[in-house]
Amino acid sequence: MTIQEIAEIAKVSKATVSLALNNKAGVSEETRNMILEIANKYGYNKKTSSNQKRNILFIKYIGSGAAIEQNGDFIATVIDAIEKTASNLGYNLIIKNIISSEFQMEIANIHFEDYTGVIFLGTEAHSEVVELLQDIPVPIVAVDNLFEKNDIDSVVMDNFGGIYKAVRYLISLGHKKIGYIDSTIKFSNFAHRVDAYYKSIKDFGLEKDQPVVCVTPNLEGAYIDMLKHLKQWKGEMPTAFLAANDTIAIGAVKALREVGLSIPDQISVMGFDDIPFCTMLDKTLTTIRVYKEKMGEIAVKLLHDKINSSEKEFVKILVRTNLIERESTAKKI
Template sequence: MNIRQIAKIAGVSPATVSLVLNDREGVGEATRQRVWQVLQEYGYTPPRRNARKKRSGLVRFIAYRNAGELVERNGDFIARVMEGVENAAHQMGYDLLVRSATRERLPEEIEACNGGDTDGVILLGTEFAPDQISLLKTLQVPCVVVDNALEHTLFDAVVMDNAQGAYMAVDALRELGHTRIGYLQSSLGISNFNQRSRGYHQAMQALGLAEHPGDILTLRPTLEGAYADASALLATREGRLPGAFFADNDTIALGALRAFKAAGYRIPQDISIIGFDNIAACQVAEPPLSTVHIYKQRMGRFAVERLVQQIRRPTGEYTKLLVGAKLILRGSTAPAAVQRT
C-alpha cells in the first residue's frame, strides 16, 4: 500500500496524504481524520530506510500551480511521479516533505527551503511560469525541476521527450496509411505542449505530409473544455475533416473524441485519434484511446537521483534529462484503408 493508493481510497490527493503524514498545516480537520482512518484501517507504514543508514536529510517536493487546470485535473500523472520520488527518496535515506504552492505562495515556500532544514528541492514545473525563474534562482539549496525543461536556464531538469513522442504518434498514423493528419492543439501554452507542437510539425515536414491550417483545432486542455470547443468548431466547420488527429494530451483527445461521436463521426472508422500521457481514462474510453505512454515513476526516481548527486557532490554543472516515451495503439486508431467503408 502506497501514498497514491491511500489517497484514492480516502478521496484526496497524494499531496494531502503527505501533509497528514508529516503533520503539516493546509488540511481541514475532517479530511485529516478521514485520511488517518484510512491509514489505520489499511495498516499503512511509510517505506523504511535501511536501518544501518543514518538519516541523510530532507527533500522537499513542491507541486507548483499557476493556472491550475493541468495540475489539478491530472492527478494520475502527479501521483505516479510522486510515487517515484517517494520510493527513491526513502531508498537513498532522505525524508520527504510534500508541499503545494500557488504563484502567490511560492515566495513563502522558497523562503522555507532556505531556512536550514531542507537539503534539496524537487519542483513540479508543469505550469511553472517563466517570469518566476528569478525567484527560483534565490534558492540556496540544489533544485531539480520535473516536467519542464526550463530551457535557456542552468537548472537541472527531468522531462519527458515530448517532441519525439509527438513525432512517433504522427509517424504511426502515417504507417497506418493516413496522409492528412490534423492536430488537436491546447489553447494553454506550456513547455510540454510547445515541444509537442514542435514534434508534430517536424514530423509532418520530415514525412512529406502536407499541413493545412484548418486541420489544427485549438481546444482547452480539460475534458469539458475540449468537448465544448470541438463541438462549437464542428457546428460551423465546412468541408471534410482529416482522417486522423494527434492531440496534445489524452484529456483533449477524449473531449474531442466525444464531440466527434456526437456529431456523427465513427471512431476509428471515420477518424483515428492518438493522445499523449496514457492516463487511466484511456483504457475505459469507448473506444480505448491510443496514446503516447510516459514513464512517470521513472521521472520521479531520476529527479531524486540527480538531486542527491547535487547534494553530495556539487559540481556547478547542470543536466537536462529526457525520459523516453512509448506508443500504445488501441481501438481509437485504424488503417486509413478501412475508414469510410
C-alpha cells in the same frame, strides 16, 4: 542566533547567509567574511550533518491547475515515485503546494537550511518563476519541464520524440490529413508538442495546411470546445486527430461521436501520456506512453548526486516515450 537574525544584521538575504555559512559559491569573499564574523560574534551554531534531517522539499507549483489537477493520475504517479525513491535513499519528502499568485512570497519565507535539497514540479511554471529559485542555498532539480532557458537541472519526457512517433505511426496507417488538437493554455510541454507536430508534418512531407484547433485542457472543456469547432467546420475533415494529451483526446472523442463520426472507422484519434482513462473507453485510446515513475525516480537520484557532489554542471534529462497502439486508431480506408 538564527539565519534570519544574521541576515537582518548583515542587511543581506537569508539565502546569502546560508550560502556563506555552507561555504557555497555565489557570495563575494567580503560578504562571506562579514557573515562569518557576525555568526561567530553572536554565537551561531551551525547544525552538524549528523543532526540534520535528510529532508527533501517537494514544491508543487500550481498555475491554472489544468495540467496538474485535471490530467488523470499523471502528477500523482510522478509524486509517488519521487516519494518512494527518496525513502529508499534515506530522505523524508516534505510536500508544499504553492499557487502562482503567492509564489514569490512563499519562497522568500521558506527556511531552505532545513532541507538537503529541493525538487520543483514545474509543469505549469515558466522560466521567470525558476529565476526565483536559482539563488536558494541547496541543490534543486526540476521535473516535468525542460526549462531550456534556465541553468537548472531538469527531468522531463521526450515531447518531440513522442509526437514524432505518433505522426509517423498515423502516416503508416495511411493518414495524410492529420489534425492536431492543442491546448488553449500554453504550458511548456504542450508548446514543445505542437512544435514537434509542425516539424514532423514538414519532415514527412505532408501538406502544410493541416488543421490545428485549440481546446480547454480538461474533459468537459475539450468536449465543449471541440464540439463548437466541429459544428463550424469548413472544408475537408482530417482522417486522424492527434491530441496534446489524453484528457483532451477523450473530450474530443465525445464531441466527434456527437456529430456522428465513428471512431476509428471514420476518424482515428490519438492521445499523449497514457493515463488510466485510456483503457476505460469502449474504444480504448491509442497514445504515447510517458514513463512517469521513471521521471520521478531519475529526478530524486539526480538530486541525490547533486547533494553529494561539488560539481556545478547542469543536466537536462529526456525520458523516452513509447507508442501504445489500442482501438481508437485504424488504417485509412
